[in-house]
Amino acid sequence: MSSNETPRGPVDSSRVPRYAGPATFARLPRLDEVGGRADVTVVGVPFDSGVSYRPGARFGGNAIREASRLLRPYNPAQDASPFALAQVADGGDIAVNPFNINEAVETVEAAADDLLGTGARLMTLGGDHTIALPLLRSVAKKHGPVALLHFDAHLDTWDTYFGAEYTHGTPFRRAVEEGILDTSALSHVGTRGPLYGKQDLTDDEKMGFGIVTSADVYRRGADEVADQLRQRIGDRPLYISIDIDCLDPAHAPGTGTPEAGGMTSRELLEILRGLASCNLVSADVVEVAPAYDHAEITSVAASHTAYELTTIMSRQIAAARKDSEAK
Ligand SMILES: N=C(N)NCCCC(=O)O
Ligand SMILES: [Zn+2]
Numbered sequence: 050m051s052s053n054e055t056p057r058g059p060v061d062s063s064r065v066p067r068y069a070g071p072a073t074f075a076r077l078p079r080l081d082e083v084g085g086r087a088d089v090t091v092v093g094v095p096f097d098s099g100v101s102y103r104p105g106a107r108f109g110g111n112a113i114r115e116a117s118r119l120l121r122p123y124n125p126a127q128d129a130s131p132f133a134l135a136q137v138a139d140g141g142d143i144a145v146n147p148f149n150i151n152e153a154v155e156t157v158e159a160a161a162d163d164l165l166g167t168g169a170r171l172m173t174l175g176g177d178h179t180i181a182l183p184l185l186r187s188v189a190k191k192h193g194p195v196a197l198l199h200f201d202a203h204l205d206t207w208d209t210y211f212g213a214e215y216t217h218g219t220p221f222r223r224a225v226e227e228g229i230l231d232t233s234a235l236s237h238v239g240t241r242g243p244l245y246g247k248q249d250l251t252d253d254e255k256m257g258f259g260i261v262t263s264a265d266v267y268r269r270g271a272d273e274v275a276d277q278l279r280q281r282i283g284d285r286p287l288y289i290s291i292d293i294d295c296l297d298p299a300h301a302p303g304t305g306t307p308e309a310g311g312m313t314s315r316e317l318l319e320i321l322r323g324l325a326s327c328n329l330v331s332a333d334v335v336e337v338a339p340a341y342d343h344a345e346i347t348s349v350a351a352s353h354t355a356y357e358l359t360t361i362m363s364r365q366i367a368a369a370r371k372d373s374e375a376k
C-alpha cells in the first residue's frame with residue numbers, strides 16, 4: 050500500500066451481520082481483493098503431521114478465522130485501529146503435503162518467501178508448531194538472525210521424536226542449529242509441566258534461551274515480565290511464536306498437548322501489549338485444535354492474540370511510514 054491509499058478494512062458489521070458470509074480473519078479482505086499486496090498478511094497453515102499427541106491443529110486456522118468474526122476495528126488497549134493504520138489482508142492457506150513433513154516444511158518456507166517478498170509482515174495461523182521453523186528460516190533470510198519470543202508450555206527445543214527432526218517439539222533446536230536466531234535474545238514464556246529430564250533444561254540454556262515460567266508470570270505480573278522481555282529484546286528484529294498451550298487448559302482446552310497451571314488469556318494479552326514498542330517483523334499463533342475446544346474458548350483466545358500482534362505490526366508500519374514521509 051502506498052502512503053496515499055486508504056487501507057481496505059473489514060466488512061462493516063453494522064451493515065452485514067458478522068456471522069454472514071465466508072470467514073476471513075477479522076472479516077478483512079482477501080489478499081487478492083487488495084491487489085495481492087498488504088502490509089500485514091494473515092495466512093493459514095493447515096498442517097498437523099508433526100504432532101506427538103492429539104492431532105487436529107490442521108483445523109486451527111479456520112477455527113481462528115471463525116472466532117475472529119467478533120473482533121472490532123478499534124483496539125482500545127493499544128489505542129489504535131490496526132486495519133486503518135495499515136493494509137491487513139487474509140492470504141488464505143498455504144496448502145501443504147500432510148504425508149511428507151520434509152516437503153511440507155519446504156513448501157511453507159517457499160510460500161513465506163513469496164509473501165515476505167511482497168514487503169508484508171506475516172501473521173501466521175497454524176497448524177502445529179513444526180511450521181515455526183520454515184517461517185523463521187524465511188524471516189531470517191530477510192532480516193538476518195532474529196530475536197525470538199516463544200510463548201509455550203513446552204520448550205520445543207528437543208532433538209528428535211522417533212528419529213524425526215522436524216516435529217512440533219523440535220523447531221527451535223533446529224533453528225538454533227541453523228543459525229537463524231539471535232541467541233542473545235531468546236526467551237520462552239509460560240513454560241511449565243513435566244520434562245524428560247533435567248538435561249532438557251541444560252540443553253535449552255546452552256542454546257541461549259531464558260525461561261519465564263507460567264508461575265513467574267503469576268508471581269511477578271504481566272507488566273514486570275513485559276519490561277524484562279523488552280529490555281532483553283531491545284531494537285532487534287523480533288519474531289513472536291505463540292503456542293496456544295501457553296494458556297492454561299481452562300483458557301485453551303482446544304490444543305494437542307495441554308499442561309495444567311498455565312497463564313490466563315488476560316496475562317498473555319497484557320504481556321503482548323507491553324511489547325508494543327518492539328520491532329515485530331512477523332508472528333505466529335499455533336496449536337489450536339478445535340476438536341477438543343468448547344464454546345470456541347481456545348479459538349476466541351487465539352483470535353484476540355492474533356489481533357494484538359496485528360495491532361503491534363500495523364502501528365509500527367504506520368509509524369515508519371510517517372517517519373519516512375517526514376524526511
Ligand atoms: N509444541 C507443542 N505443542 N508440544 C510439544 C510437545 C512435545 C512432546 O510431546 O514432548
Ligand atoms: Zn506447547
Ligand SMILES: [Zn+2]
Nearest residue numbers: 178201205292
Ligand atoms: Zn509448541
